[in-house]
Each structure stands twice: as C-alpha cells, then as structure tokens.
Amino acid sequence: MSFSQQKEDKEIEEALVRDLQAGNLEAYDKIAELYQKKIYGLSFNLVRNQMDAQDVTQEVLLTLFRKINTFQGKSAFSSWVYRITLNASYMKLRSKKKEPNISIDELLPSFNGAGFQQEKIQDWSGNTESLLFTNETREVIKKAVDLLPEKEKVVFLLRDVEGLSTEKVSEVLELTVPAVKSRLHRARLFLRKKLSGYFEEYNSRKGEA
Amino acid sequence: MICCKECIDLLYDYIEGALDQNTTKSLEEHFQDCPPCIAFLNTYKSTTTLCRETLNQIEIPDEVRRTLQNFLKEHKTQQEKL
Ligand SMILES: [Zn+2]
Numbered sequence: 001m002s003f004s005q006q007k008e009d010k011e012i013e014e015a016l017v018r019d020l021q022a023g024n025l026e027a028y029d030k031i032a033e034l035y036q037k038k039i040y041g042l043s044f045n046l047v048r049n050q051m052d053a054q055d056v057t058q059e060v061l062l063t064l065f066r067k068i069n070t071f072q073g074k075s076a077f078s079s080w081v082y083r084i085t086l087n088a089s090y091m092k093l094r095s096k097k098k099e100p101n102i103s104i105d106e107l108l109p110s111f112n113g114a115g116f117q118q119e120k121i122q123d124w125s126g127n128t129e130s131l132l133f134t135n136e137t138r139e140v141i142k143k144a145v146d147l148l149p150e151k152e153k154v155v156f157l158l159r160d161v162e163g164l165s166t167e168k169v170s171e172v173l174e175l176t177v178p179a180v181k182s183r184l185h186r187a188r189l190f191l192r193k194k195l196s197g198y199f200e201e202y203n204s205r206k207g208e209a
Numbered sequence: 210m211i212c213c214k215e216c217i218d219l220l221y222d223y224i225e226g227a228l229d230q231n232t233t234k235s236l237e238e239h240f241q242d243c244p245p246c247i248a249f250l251n252t253y254k255s256t257t258t259l260c261r262e263t264l265n266q267i268e269i270p271d272e273v274r275r276t277l278q279n280f281l282k283e284h285k286t287q288q289e290k291l
C-alpha cells in the first residue's frame with residue numbers, strides 16, 4: 001500500500017469515528033460498507049461456520065456503535081475493529097466444544113546433529129497453479145489452517161491472509177514485533193509441512209495415473 | 210558455511226529483504242550448494258500465497274448480507290427513536 005493511500009485511509013477512518021461519536025446514523029452504513037467484509041472474513045476463518053460468522057459480525061457492528069465513545073484513538077480504528085472481531089470470535093468458539101490442537105513442534109523441520117536437512121524436500125511450488133482452484137485443495141488448506149494453535153493462527157490470518165503489516169498486527173494483538181515474526185514463521189513452517197504432505201501425495205497419485 | 214537449520218531460521222527475514230548484505234550472501238551461497246533448501250524456500254513462499262488466495266476470497270453470502278442489512282436498519286430505527 002502506498003503512503004498516500006495509507007494517509008487517505010487514515011483520514012477516512014478519523015472522519016468516520018468523529019461522525020459515529022457525534023451520533024450520525026449515516027456513519028453506520030459507512031462502517032458496514034467498509035468493514036463488514038473484513039469482519040465476516042476474519043471471523044469465518046476462525047469459526048468456520050456461516051451462522052456463527054454472521055452472529056459475530058452483528059455483534060461486532062453493535063459493539064462498534066455502542067462502544068465508540070470508549071475508543072480513544074491510541075491505536076488505529078481498524079486495529080480496534082480487528083481486536084473486537086477477534087474477541088467476539090473467541091467468545092463464539094468458547095461456547096463450542098473444541099478439538100485439541102496438535103503440537104506445532106512436531107511439524108517443524110528436523111535437522112541432523114550438524115544442522116542439515118534430514119527429510120527429503122520436494123519442490124511442489126511449480127505445480128500449484130492447476131491445483132489451486134480445486135475444492136479438494138481448498139479444503140486441505142482450510143483444514144491445515146484450522147489445525148494451527150490459536151496463537152500462531154491469529155498472527156497468520158491477520159498478516160498473511162488479511163495482509164496487515166507486521167507493525168499493525170503487533171498493534172492489534174499487543175505483541176512485540178519480534179513475537180509477531182516468530183509466530184508467523186512457525187505458522188508458515190507448520191502449514192508448509194501440512195501442504196507438502198498433500199502435494200507430494202497428489203503428485204505421486206498423478207504420476208501413477 | 211551456514212547450515213540448513215540457520216538457513217531456515219533466516220528465511221523470514223530473507224523474504225522481507227531484512228537481512229544485511231553479508232548474511233544474504235552466505236544464505237545465497239548455501240542455496241547454491243543445497244537443493245533441498247531451495248525447495249524449502251520455494252514451498253515456504255508458495256504456502257503463504259496459496260493460503261492467502263484461498264482464505265481471503267471469503268465473500269459474504271447474499272442471505273447473510275440481507276440479514277446484516279436488516280439488522281442495521283432496525284438498529285438505526287431504534288436509535289432514531291431515542
Ligand atoms: Zn540446506
């Protein structure tokens with residue numbers, strides 16, 4: 001995103017906050033227009049269910065309207081929106097039974113005593129194009145992300161999926177930048193391993209056919 | 210020469226272009242001698258792309274959009290009455 005674009009976004013946000021705080025009802029529609037897709041998308045990636053994501057989105061919108069006077073502008077408005085969305089999604093998830101997460105360490109790369117790669121690494125990056133839009137691949141990707149432990153998942157969703165900057169993610173989650181980086185790196189390693197299993201198997205299936 | 214483990218630890222900053230010149234140089238020297246790490250780098254990058262392209266395409270279904278619109282309208286009417 002260019003600097004002028006960022007500046008423009010910031011101005012739009014600030015005007016919107018002023019309108020909301022002044023009780024201007026038109027600002028409600030603008031909020032919905034600007035943020036509901038982001039709110040729904042992020043919450044859907046966490047709760048994985050249309051009804052629940054809809055509930056969360058409604059709740060977040062309502063919280064934005066009701067709590068706007070507690071917003072002090074210490075962080076960006078959008079960071080506040082993301083934080084409320086995460087809280088509402090976690091509340092939703094807490095009310096459901098959850099499958100236990102697997103340990104991320106089991107899926108991190110392994111090295112021999114001298115620090116060299118132990119497993120065979122296949123390069124499947126060249127043939128993902130044709131696979132990308134199959135339903136099977138999409139399901140595999142969703143499942144892999146669902147398996148991420150919560151701490152790593154949220155960083156991955158905000159940074160790599162929503163495309164926020166590392167600094168912005170650290171603001172939303174109130175984490176240090178190095179902590180964001182290390183969680184993101186672990187998330188990517190975990191997902192790479194999961195996807196490798198799938199693509200390698202797919203390639204060998206194709207080889208046999 | 211750096212080992213594979215160090216190489217993988219540096220991937221994140223390498224992709225961000227956040228490594229100093231010397232470290233970048235030793236990393237790229239490692240890549241020249243180590244096809245597995247090149248494969249790792251490529252698939253590490255692809256992982257992010259694939260996940261992003263799959264997960265950020267989530268659109269609000271029409272019925273949800275309608276529900277949200279009604280919800281908003283109702284809320285505004287309530288506020289107007291206050
Ligand atoms: Zn290596």
